[in-house]
Amino acid sequence: MSGGDDRERYAMGLMVEEMGETLKLIGKALRFGIDAPGPNNAEYQGRTARQMIPLEVGDLHAALRFAAMVGVFSMGDANASEAAKIDKLLNPQSKDAQGNRLAPDVGYSA
């Protein structure tokens, strides 16, 4: 295995781990409430999911940026995809399969 493959494998592993930590946190927010105090353990220290989400999302952003740095994907391509997705979500003409507006109006326009 080349050094590049090792870096990509590491980066993809980190992405999966941080996605998992973010998924776990969002699961707790959905089960117990986003503002419910979390367990008083080393991980949560009694903090709510709302307080923890920026920490885990930050970890995930770092993992994604690291993966782009080692060549797993193009951050430019990801940024273009992100912009297109936001445009779609903000567009009142975007509909779901039932013909309802795709996403709630958040007061921004594309």
Ligand SMILES: [Mg+2]
């Ligand atoms: Mg994390």
